[in-house]
Amino acid sequence: MEFSFIPIILSLKVAFAAVIIVTCFSIPIAALMAKREFMGKDVVESIITLPLVLPPSVIGFMLLYVFGKNGPLGKLFEQWFQTRIVFTLAGAVIAAAVVAFPLMYQAVKVAIEGVDQNLEKAARTLGARELKVFFTITLPLAINGIVAGLVLAFARSLGEFGATLMIAGNIPGKTQTMPIAIYFANEAGDTTQASILVVIMTVFSFLVIYGLNRWGKRSQRDRIPKGGTS
Amino acid sequence: MLKAHFKKKLPTFELEVDISLSDGILALVGPSGAGKTTILQCLAGLQTPSWGEIKIHDKAVFASERSVDIPIRNRRLGYVFQDYALFPHMTVEKNVMYGKPQKGSIPNKVLTVSNVLEMLKIEHLRNRYPNQISGGEKQRVALARALMTEPELLLLDEPLSALDQDTRSALQQELLKLQAQWQIPFILVTHDIKEAEMLGNQIIRLEHGKQQEIRKLNKAQ
Numbered sequence: 001m002e003f004s005f006i007p008i009i010l011s012l013k014v015a016f017a018a019v020i021i022v023t024c025f026s027i028p029i030a031a032l033m034a035k036r037e038f039m040g041k042d043v044v045e046s047i048i049t050l051p052l053v054l055p056p057s058v059i060g061f062m063l064l065y066v067f068g069k070n071g072p073l074g075k076l077f078e079q080w081f082q083t084r085i086v087f088t089l090a091g092a093v094i095a096a097a098v099v100a101f102p103l104m105y106q107a108v109k110v111a112i113e114g115v116d117q118n119l120e121k122a123a124r125t126l127g128a129r130e131l132k133v134f135f136t137i138t139l140p141l142a143i144n145g146i147v148a149g150l151v152l153a154f155a156r157s158l159g160e161f162g163a164t165l166m167i168a169g170n171i172p173g174k175t176q177t178m179p180i181a182i183y184f185a186n187e188a189g190d191t192t193q194a195s196i197l198v199v200i201m202t203v204f205s206f207l208v209i210y211g212l213n214r215w216g217k218r219s220q221r222d223r224i225p226k227g228g229t230s
Numbered sequence: 231m232l233k234a235h236f237k238k239k240l241p242t243f244e245l246e247v248d249i250s251l252s253d254g255i256l257a258l259v260g261p262s263g264a265g266k267t268t269i270l271q272c273l274a275g276l277q278t279p280s281w282g283e284i285k286i287h288d289k290a291v292f293a294s295e296r297s298v299d300i301p302i303r304n305r306r307l308g309y310v311f312q313d314y315a316l317f318p319h320m321t322v323e324k325n326v327m328y329g330k331p332q333k334g335s336i337p338n339k340v341l342t343v344s345n346v347l348e349m350l351k352i353e354h355l356r357n358r359y360p361n362q363i364s365g366g367e368k369q370r371v372a373l374a375r376a377l378m379t380e381p382e383l384l385l386l387d388e389p390l391s392a393l394d395q396d397t398r399s400a401l402q403q404e405l406l407k408l409q410a411q412w413q414i415p416f417i418l419v420t421h422d423i424k425e426a427e428m429l430g431n432q433i434i435r436l437e438h439g440k441q442q443e444i445r446k447l448n449k450a451q
Contacts, residue, residue, distance in 0.1 A: 045293025086390040121276050126379055136328075140319050160366035 006173050007181035011201075014164075014177055015157040018096035022104045022153045027146070031134065052102040055160025058104065059098055063210035065166045067091065083169070092175055094166035096157035103156055104149040111145020112138055151212045155205055177223055231415055232383055236282025236292070238272060238439075242264065245439035247282070249273070252399050255409055255416040257430030259423055265439040266419040267312070270385045273417070275302035295344060303317050308376030308384040312391065314368045316360035321358045323347075329379035341380060349408075350374045366397035370404075377412065386418045390425065402428060 033045060051059055067074045067085040077085055085091045115138050123133045137169040139146075160187035170184055178201050185194040232254040240247040245265040249256065258266045271277040273284060275291065278299065284292040284305070291300040316325050327344055330336040349374040355363055363371070369389060376384060389405070390398045406429060409416050420426050426433050427447070435443040 047308055116315070118313060118315040119317060122309070122317075123328065124276070124302040125307070125309035126375065127331070128329070129303060137317060153401055220330055 003193055004172075004181075006201060007176050007178045007197065008204075010089065010092075010174075011158055011178040014092045014096050015154055017093045018100055018157040019104075019150060019154050021097045022157075023150065026101060026108050026149070026153075027139075028148075030059040030105050031112055031138070034109050034112040047116050048105055049102050051099050052106075056099065057158070057166065059094065059167025063091070063095055063098065063163060067094065067167065069210050087167075087169045087171060087175060089138035089168065089175055092160075092164045092177060095163040096160045099160050099163060100156040103130035104153040107145050107149030107152060108142070111142035111149075114145065115141045147212060149211050149216065150179065154208060154212075156206060157200070158208075184228070231288060232273075232318075233285045234273060234282070234419075236272060236284060238265075238268060238277070238279045238372070240439065243439045245269065245278075246441065248441065251415045251417065251432065253415055255405075255418055255429050256432045256434065257426035258417065258419045258434050259421065259426040264436040266406065266436055268292065268420075269307070269436075270387050270417065270419060273383075273384055274307060275300065275305050275372035276309075276364035286301055292334030303338070306379075306380035306382045308379055310369075310372045310376050310384070310386045310388045312361075312389075312390050314372040316368055316375070318360050318370055318445060321357050321359055322352060322363070325371055326361070326374045326378050329375060331380060341378065346374045346378050349377075349411075350404075350428045356447075364397075365393050366401060368402060369397075371394065373408070377408075382414055384412075384414060384449055386416060388419050388421070391421070405429060 002074070008176060017027075029048070033041070033048075058170075065071050067077070069078070069084070069086065077083055083090070085094065119137050119141070120133050122228075123137045128136070128211060159179055161183070162173075165180055165183075167175075170176050170180050176184070178197055180199065182197045184195050185191075185197070233250045235248045235274075237247070237252075243265075245268055247269055249269075255344075259270060260266055268277060272279045279292060279294065281294045283290060283294070285367070286305065290296070291305050292298060303344050313380070317328065323343060326346060328342070328390075330341075344353065348357065350373055352367060352374060354371045355367060355371070360368060360371070390401055393401065402425065405416070405418075417428060418426075420429075431447055433443075433445045433447065434441050436446075
């Protein structure tokens, strides 16, 4: 059988899309959870973290229920956009985003909580509104944690298997991402295809994580130079 | 100018404050944990008193009975933190510029960053980052940053406690000079009675949240 690059491209598409979605949701939610007290906060916190501990098959099952043909969101999508989520790449993106979300959320929340509150208070005494405080003080000082979260979320999205298989299926050229292609190639005895994908996946994951870590360190060094006369 | 009469419940005691200040420097002196910083934070709006009223320029910024609680950013006061709280990811210049009022919002004074940097003798540090300058320099930057907002009242939380004796004496003189130049009241928290006597026109000694002694010193302004 000839080697196909399509699973790699699909995987990258899924991982990038999932990371974008996760970033958009996790930063405001983490900021809210880090800064505000409200009733039922612990319950919300537990729900957010749940995908981290649930088996992927449970998540896949839940997603099928919610986004399925008769599921509440599945129906909505069908009516509004005339599209389906199940057995499409969108389903794979949703599955990847759901499992990657808690990782990004935790990293961002810890980073935001780690920003010296006196600096935020100082910004307020200097006339800054809450949004300005957040974008000029909190976020830039939390950037390393956010980068760490991005790395984890990307890696988790790239490697997502169980929930993706359940909601997006294994349609070659359409929803067959790398981990799924590896599984089915191996099942079918096509070890060449499987091993090439395994090597690519490993090397690529390594490079992404290594590169982002390096970037995180360098950007910190650039922003806050060390040394001097103090 | 500033009139504050309020109470604040704290875990171990109740803070009772009754201060009035029109000009000069008010020194709040007392041991650690006496409630000095809490007073400043209540005035600034970083903490909320349990009861009472705070007026700046006859305008109530806090009044428990009328549910007035003006947000910090609209109280028009400068705050210098004990650890300076300089933004580590910004240069000295960006730090000082952070609170600069937008053009046209305050018509009476026109301040440029260069004026303020020059006044505090930190112009040469413009492009340095906070962790590249000394403690005394950090203090000057923190002062410059607070003054840049053109405040009507300046609050200083133990501004000199982390500095060595020489820097400290120099900055004490500098503070007196700045106050005379700026013509706005300062409230200064310190645990050093000598420093309070040297800088304050009015001294309030605080113990367990109660004002034990109030002294007015007659000094040539």
